[in-house]
Amino acid sequence: IEYKPLLDIVVNAFFVRDGKHCLFSELICYLATFQLEELGLQQFSRIVKSLDIAKMHKFLRFFFNVLNLSTWIKDEWSQIYDSLYVKENWIDPLLGWQPKIEQLIKQLADRLANRVTTVKTSTVTKPKEFDLTTPKPRAIPIPEPIPLQEKHQPVSGFYSLNSVKSYELLLEANVSQFRCATVKPEKKIDNVPIKLNAAAILREGALYQRKMEQELNRYFLLLRGAHDPSEFLEWQKQMREKDLEQQLAEIECRRLQGKLSHEEAILARQNVIQENKKKAELKREETAELMHQYAEKRLQEEKEMRELVEQVVEGHKNVKQARMKLQKYKRQIVQEVSEESRELLRRALEEEEEKLRKRYELIQQIRAIESLPFFRNKFVDLTQTAGYGFSGEMSIVELRERLALLKEAQKKAEEEKRDQIIHEKQAKEQLLLDKLEQISLFREALGRAAALKLDFNLAAINSKN
Incomplete structure (x- = not known):
């Protein structure tokens, strides 16, 4: 909806030229313009190939034409959005995808040609029987012999010092099962230096630390007399059943609460x-009371109008007396106004003379000032403020001092930050070195454990022989 004007420009032009029956061209135009980076060429090709091949071939050949994109499509889009924005965000990416889309257009053309030829030649094709060869019977693989293992002794709750040492040896031998490489009996394994980055060093160090903690926990459990975990599993099963029953009870409770809330x-x-019914009844009563008050008000207004008309009729009778009183009042006003006008004229003349006198004195002062010598040099005091009345107003000297202090503080902060970065970098390098040393120790311990296990197996084989 947001970019419909842009899509209409391309789709309408395509309808006029080639796409009179391509009703889904607007969707493909939107995907090619705004979603091609997110979908990728493979996903876009699958969408295009799932639709009508002939229509898609026409539209892609029309839309990804370099001449169309560079001329009239760019000009029409620039009338809606900024030309630079159109070029950088839409035209240039489409031109960048044009070679890959050209290969897709060729694939569509090939599929279209193959489909047309198969339709034409299908009338003269004669079916042939398949020449199948009988498959060879598969050889039954010989099963590998299962090696017999010695029956292990049950773990008891009390261990002597010799048994603890034997468990230490077994612990070192069991750690070797986490190694990725196999150990050959003929050669000694040397620590081959492997170049690791910081993330790999920290990851491998954490892995070895976790393995060591797991083995130590298992070893301590054995020393404390660990036994068959069937009781724990039975307890765990009971707890799970109890949790399930509790969940079912909660569900039933929620269902009942929902039913109660529905009834409420x-x-x-x-x-x-x-x-609402009570409010409507009160509203009707209030409306009736208001209508009654309005009727009383209208009756009062009509009564007042009648009284006013009577007063007007009475006033017409006394109009002659009123006219005589008015004429007498006007004569008195004219006399008073003439006296006041003469007094005002006299005062105005006096004020005008006073103004002329002050103006003459002012002209004399200006001429006297102009006759004095004028100094053009203006002395500036950098220690004084401008006097505009601002709250943080300061002089130029104070401003320069504050700027110098600010630069010095900024420089000091940058130096402290640089020192902190250097210290953090050194600490990180030291941590990586410690991790590398720890990893090398773990690898040596794993190698020794593997060698002990191998020697133990060889000794057992020799004793059997």
Whole structure:
């Protein structure tokens, strides 16, 4: 919807030229313009190939034409959005995808040609029987012999010092099962230096640390007399059943609460209906009272109008007396106004003379000032403020001092930050070196454990032989 004007420009032009029956060209135009980077060429090709090949071939050949994109499509889009924005965000990416889309257009053309030829030649094709060869019977693989293992002794709760040492040896031998490379009996394994980055060093160090903690926990459990975990599993099963029953009870409780809330909602709705009825009844009573008050008001207004008309009729009778009184009042006003006008004229003349006298004195002062010598040099005091009345107003000297202090503080902060970065970098390098040393120790321990296990196996084989 947001970019519909842009899509309409391309789709309408395509409808006029080639696409009279391509009703889904607007969707493909939107995907090619705004979603091609997100979809990728493979996903876009799958979408295009799932639709009508002939229509898609026409539209892609029209839309990804370099001449169309560079001329009239760019000009029409630039009338809606900024030309630079159109070029950088839409035209240039489409031109960048044009070679890959050209290969897709060729694939569509090839599929279209193959489909057309198969339709034409399908009338003269004669079916042939398949020449199948009988498959060879598969050889039954010989099963590998299962090696016999010695029956292990049950773990007891009490261990002597010799048994603890034997468990230490077994611990070192069991750690070797986490190694990725196999150990050959003929050669000694040397620590081959492997170039690792910081993330790999920290990851491998954490892995070895976790393995060591797991083995130590297992070893301590054995020393404390660990036994068959069936009781724990039975308890765990019971707890899970108990949790399930509790969840079912909660679900039933929620269902009942929902039913109660539904019934409460019905009751609340009925209460609301009753309240609305009461409010409507009160509204009707208030309306009737207002209509009664309005009727009384209208009667009062009509009574006042009648009284006013009577007063007007009475006033017409006394109009002659009023005219005589008015003429007498006007004569008195004219006399008073003439006296006041003469007094005002006299005062105005006096004020005008005073103004002329002051103006003459002012002209004399200006001429005296102009006759004095004028100094053009203006002395500036950098220690004084401008005097504009601002709250943070300061002089130029104070401003320069504050700027110098600010630059010095900024320089000091940059130096402290640089020192902190250097210290953090050194600490990180030291941590990586410690991790590398720890990893090398773990690898040596794993190698020794593997060698001990191998020697133990060889000794057992020799004793059997």
